[in-house]
Amino acid sequence: MTLIDSDPDTGLAPLNFSVTRSLNGKTPQQRAEILANPGFGTSFTDHMVDICWSTKGGWHRPRVQPYGPIALDPAAAVLHYGQEIFEGIKAYRHADGSVHTFRPDQNGRRLQRSARRLALPELPVSYFIQSLRELIAVDGDWVPSGADQSLYLRPFMFAKEAFLGVRPANKVAYYLIASPAGAYFTGGVRPVSIWLSEDYSRAGKGGTGAAKTGGNYASSLLPQSEAYERECDQVVFLDQDRNVEELGGMNVVFVYKDGTLVTPESPSILEGITRDSLLQLARDRGHKVEGRRVSLDEWRQGVASGDIVEVFACGTAAVVTPIGTLKGADFIDEQPTGELALSLREELTDIQYGRREDTHGWLVRLDA
Numbered sequence: 001m002t003l004i005d006s007d008p009d010t011g012l013a014p015l016n017f018s019v020t021r022s023l024n025g026k027t028p029q030q031r032a033e034i035l036a037n038p039g040f041g042t043s044f045t046d047h048m049v050d051i052c053w054s055t056k057g058g059w060h061r062p063r064v065q066p067y068g069p070i071a072l073d074p075a076a077a078v079l080h081y082g083q084e085i086f087e088g089i090k091a092y093r094h095a096d097g098s099v100h101t102f103r104p105d106q107n108g109r110r111l112q113r114s115a116r117r118l119a120l121p122e123l124p125v126s127y128f129i130q131s132l133r134e135l136i137a138v139d140g141d142w143v144p145s146g147a148d149q150s151l152y153l154r155p156f157m158f159a160k161e162a163f164l165g166v167r168p169a170n171k172v173a174y175y176l177i178a179s180p181a182g183a184y185f186t187g188g189v190r191p192v193s194i195w196l197s198e199d200y201s202r203a204g205k206g207g208t209g210a211a212k213t214g215g216n217y218a219s220s221l222l223p224q225s226e227a228y229e230r231e232c233d234q235v236v237f238l239d240q241d242r243n244v245e246e247l248g249g250m251n252v253v254f255v256y257k258d259g260t261l262v263t264p265e266s267p268s269i270l271e272g273i274t275r276d277s278l279l280q281l282a283r284d285r286g287h288k289v290e291g292r293r294v295s296l297d298e299w300r301q302g303v304a305s306g307d308i309v310e311v312f313a314c315g316t317a318a319v320v321t322p323i324g325t326l327k328g329a330d331f332i333d334e335q336p337t338g339e340l341a342l343s344l345r346e347e348l349t350d351i352q353y354g355r356r357e358d359t360h361g362w363l364v365r366l367d368a
């Protein structure tokens with residue numbers, strides 16, 4: 001068990017995890033081969049964490065166990081009604097070998113907000129952070145040390161109670177798996193092309209857009225396929241009033257010529273932690289920052305008039321990606337590119353990889 005202090009907010013003592021080591025994990029040589037070229041989301045470490053929850057027992061049976069298939073009753077509620085949420089967060093290896101993660105309290109809180117919306121139980125943030133530490137304690141060797149590499153951590157929670165009826169499940173499982181990661185987009189950081197989805201929306205008023213729940217991503221797959229058919233990398237969604245929302249898995253930021261950064265804000269957008277951090281770094285540099293509605297017309301006219309000088313997308317997986325082209329059914333708008341997106345990306349990744357001072361106290365060490 002990893003010893004950590006009790007939760008300062010709730011006073012909860014740490015969980016007492018049982019640890020079962022994998023007997024058929026990868027050999028050091030197999031692991032080295034994977035880490036040399038990890039891709040994204042295709043290889044997994046040797047272990048996983050799970051914690052059970054029930055209405056009667058609360059959070060119980062915290063375990064670290066060998067990575068492997070999950071046995072589910074065919075009537076498990078998640079398979080029928082999609083009661084599921086997840087998170088995405090990375091572990092970074094610093095030059096001295098130590099392993100750190102970035103703002104895990106924010107991911108823990110967002111998992112709680114997603115849980116509330118999906119009628120799932122809220123995992124205490126201290127348990128969430130402890131789960132990351134427990135996995136790193138057994139799979140720390142899986143955190144790669146190459147440039148731009150990390151260990152992508154995927155916490156998720158789902159309804160496992162077996163019943164066919166639409167109500168919140170009384171039995172839930174929380175899991176954490178991890179996948180070594182290189183660059184998200186093949187070809188490294190390059191401007192991406194975006195397809196404007198007019199026929200499909202990602203979220204509606206009062207819907208689940210602000211929650212990180214599988215259904216939002218399931219509904220983005222068809223428009224994402226449309227994007228690929230139009231030779232675009234990603235899809236951007238509008239709301240019912242033709243305001244810009246976000247991409248399928250990233251937030252959007254517009255840079256105006258007076259240096260102001262503007263990002264769409266609405267109750268149906270996922271509140272990105274990368275976006276929040278980049279905007280803070282921009283504020284530190286003296287930029288004005290606004291969260292507000294941005295209509296498609298404002299975007300297109302701003303680019304045409306030169307008022308908008310840069311547009312970029314951001315999220316944990318790809319960090320920062322300049323948007324090079326916006327394609328609609330009857331137009332193609334080339335987007336202006338500038339220096340700010342890449343310079344903010346460098347500053348953020350320098351902090352994450354320990355190459356620059358972490359003045360905001362965003363890093364949390366996982367391996368000690």
Ligand SMILES: Cc1ncc(COP(=O)(O)O)c(C=O)c1O
Pocket residue numbers: 088246247248249250251270271272273274275314315316317
């Ligand atoms: C729909 C969506 N928007 C935005 C983001 C960015 O969030 P974060 O910066 O916390 O990764 C994500 C996830 O990465 C996402 O899935």
